[in-house]
Amino acid sequence: MVTTRIPLIAGNWKMNLDHLQAIATVQKLAWTLRDKGHPFSEVEVAVFPPFTDLRSVQTLVGADSLDVRYGGQDLSEHDGGAYTGEISGQFLAKLDCHYVIVGHSERREYHHEDDGVVARKTAAALKHGVTPVVCVGETAADLEEHGASAVPVGQLKAVLDAVDAASDIVVAYEPVWAIGSGQAATPEQAQQVCQALRATLAEAWGDEAAARTRILYGGSVKSSNIAGFMAQKDVDGALVGGASLDPEEFAAIARFRNHVGTV
Numbered sequence: 001m002v003t004t005r006i007p008l009i010a011g012n013w014k015m016n017l018d019h020l021q022a023i024a025t026v027q028k029l030a031w032t033l034r035d036k037g038h039p040f041s042e043v044e045v046a047v048f049p050p051f052t053d054l055r056s057v058q059t060l061v062g063a064d065s066l067d068v069r070y071g072g073q074d075l076s077e078h079d080g081g082a083y084t085g086e087i088s089g090q091f092l093a094k095l096d097c098h099y100v101i102v103g104h105s106e107r108r109e110y111h112h113e114d115d116g117v118v119a120r121k122t123a124a125a126l127k128h129g130v131t132p133v134v135c136v137g138e139t140a141a142d143l144e145e146h147g148a149s150a151v152p153v154g155q156l157k158a159v160l161d162a163v164d165a166a167s168d169i170v171v172a173y174e175p176v177w178a179i180g181s182g183q184a185a186t187p188e189q190a191q192q193v194c195q196a197l198r199a200t201l202a203e204a205w206g207d208e209a210a211a212r213t214r215i216l217y218g219g220s221v222k223s224s225n226i227a228g229f230m231a232q233k234d235v236d237g238a239l240v241g242g243a244s245l246d247p248e249e250f251a252a253i254a255r256f257r258n259h260v261g262t263v
């Protein structure tokens with residue numbers, strides 16, 4: 001059986017762009033993608049705005065029947081109740097969020113989210129029908145001490161052991177040392193770890209799950225280096241931070257097929 005994994009180009013805005021700026025950014029992104037005849041059925045595009053922007057993004061996407069998907073940058077492991085400041089997966093589902101990021105290294109570092117929390121958040125997203133984008137990755141110290149794959153593989157295992165093997169998830173490999181540094185991993189480094197992550201999926205969930213689950217690379221991705229990553233067998237897309245704030249640059253990343261040979 002041949003399984004086709006549709007590439008996903010995802011833009012994590014982090015704590016940037018208020019709801020007015022979000023409107024302008026999504027409009028510009030949609031206009032640029034349409035102008036370039038973006039083939040949405042061949043390359044999926046998604047944005048992850050701050051929570052306060054989601055309603056505006058939903059309205060724009062709905063009003064204009066845009067094919068751009070969107071999601072939250074985090075969610076609570078709880079469904080609702082006395083959890084001040086938290087956002088439930090069911091709130092995201094009600095806003096038609098297709099995805100939610102879980103376990104981003106910035107959450108792991110600044111909010112002390114460990115593998116247990118990330119696994120519970122993944123389960124919460126799935127419970128509410130929102131596809132989790134599970135982030136894993138090693139720090140520079142991890143890289144030196146354990147090599148590239150050990151930490152991301154361990155982080156992924158913790159999630160796979162906690163949720164059903166039939167689940168629809170996306171995995172994002174983001175070496176922490178490459179995030180926001182301008183120093184991306186090489187395509188070969190990304191492939192090596194993504195291959196190990198796919199093998200981990202096969203071991204935990206079986207070959208079919210490994211073949212259908214998309215694995216993204218993230219860390220200083222831009223239009224000038226995306227083609228190299230997308231040429232790798234086990235890289236199915238990108239989780240883009242800084243470069244996703246510029247709609248023209250983000251749209252150019254989504255046109256990675258046009259850049260083959262420019263890396």
Ligand SMILES: O=C[C@H](O)COP(=O)(O)O
Nearest residue numbers: 012179180219220241242
């Ligand atoms: O979620 C996105 C990543 O943290 C990558 O960020 P970056 O593209 O700014 O390096």
